[in-house]
Amino acid sequence: MNNYDSFRQIWQAIAQGQNFFVAGHLNPDGDSLGCTLAVCSLLERLGKCAYAYASPAIGTDLLFLPGLEKIHVNELPPKPQFDTVILLECSDRKRGGNLESVLQNAKTLVNIDHHLVSDAYGHVNHIDSTASSTAEIIFQLFEASESNLLPTPDEATCLYTGLVTDTGRFLHTNTTAEALRVASALVALGADVNKINQVIYFTKSYTELKLLGRALEKMQLLFQKKYSQIVLTQADFEPLNAVPSQTQGIVSQPTMIPGVEVSALIKEEPDKVSVNLRSRNKIDVSSIAQKFGGGGHARAAGFKVTGKSVQTVADELAQAVQDVLSHAH
Ligand SMILES: [Mn+2]
Structure with a gap:
């Protein structure tokens, strides 16, 4: 299955779902949280209900991310009823924490990841270890949409944060031409690069x-x-x-x-x-x-x-x- 097929399946799952649960991995990093927020924001723009989740806590250097107040930190509904679950950055279904009650009740589980070793545990899987970050994949997902959806400036800020942190400020070997192309596109869409750099890289206590x-x-x-x-x-x-x-x-x-x-x-x-x-x-x-x-x-x-x-x-x-x-x- 090529990338186009799995992107098409993800868009199908988004079209068919109504109540979404979106989460990254435990101890979320910039990529995990940035993607969770960008995907939730996108779902809400499409008229869906999206429950964003992170566990067990959020690092102080990521508190600037737009939309962060929407994240349920360590807090699951007593009886989760989500028709669609999107797990980001999770190389296996346990990486997001104790989410079995959520996963068992979901009709569709979507898995989007860029780790080298990653289980295809979803009904729909997009695993691309050549991607610098999950944020890079989420941007490609936008590009694959049939209705020409593009990230908003806030979504671009979230995705750029994922890219810049996973590439170590574009210094690690995963800084590919594609990573830089996506970064450039996100800047053009309004990612607040100055704010990201100030908070993440130019602030220490x-x-x-x-x-x-x-x-x-x-x-x-x-x-x-x-x-x-x-x-x-x-x-x-x-x-x-x-x-x-x-x-x-x-x-x-x-x-x-x-x-x-x-x-x-x-x-x-x-x-x-x-x-x-x-x-x-x-x-x-x-x-x-x-x-x-x-x-x-x-x-x-x-x-x-x-x-x-x-x-x-x-x-x-x-x-x-x-x-x-x-x-x-
Ligand atoms: Mn990542």
Whole structure:
């Protein structure tokens, strides 16, 4: 089945449905939330009822998204009766959280995703791992509409947010000609690029900046300076009144140093140790994360460990990284 067929089927499902449930994955990112909002807004313009859902919470850097107040955060109706469910960004039917009560009662389940490994769990599936983001796919869906529907400026802002965050500001390898074509079209349609950049990329709290400083101070280069390790303990967080979720972006910093192949940020949280991994260009850090029960992508991965001290996790990880580095050419 080609893209055109699945887009046609999605439009059919939209035409036939009346009560829609729309959700992305747990811990929604910019792509997940941006697409949920754009799709809900589109459905409402078409005279449909749309219930937007996200769980368990929305990050403060995404609160600017137009229409966000319509999202039901962690809140499902007691007896869900939706004829059509649209799941975005969910590589399997459980990725959106505990939605069985919603999914069981739906006549039509539409699955739109861009992950490399993704189940075709919907009645209608559009899975395109060549797409930079689900937002790119949603724009293509607009283009495939027979009634020449185009995103409104607010919908364009939501979709552009998905594109810019999933491509890491058009820096990751998924920044294709198609991703840039769609971004350009969204800007032409009125996406508020300046607002998006201001909020997502040019805003950090005092605490986050102090924490970045602390983290860089503690950075260590190991194994012929190919491995960067940053360990943040409760003793680093507490004096700053910081929490471990305020470390976004820190793990990528050491990969700017020429020669560093792998960067790890190891955080002592109250009930666990969590680890973020980044790779500059040749080491597959998802395979390292898998050894510790985690996962991710080749260049970005992570895992969580309970019942071990932060130092033990750091030592075991260093050993695993050293093994991989010694086999890499
Ligand atoms: Mn995505």
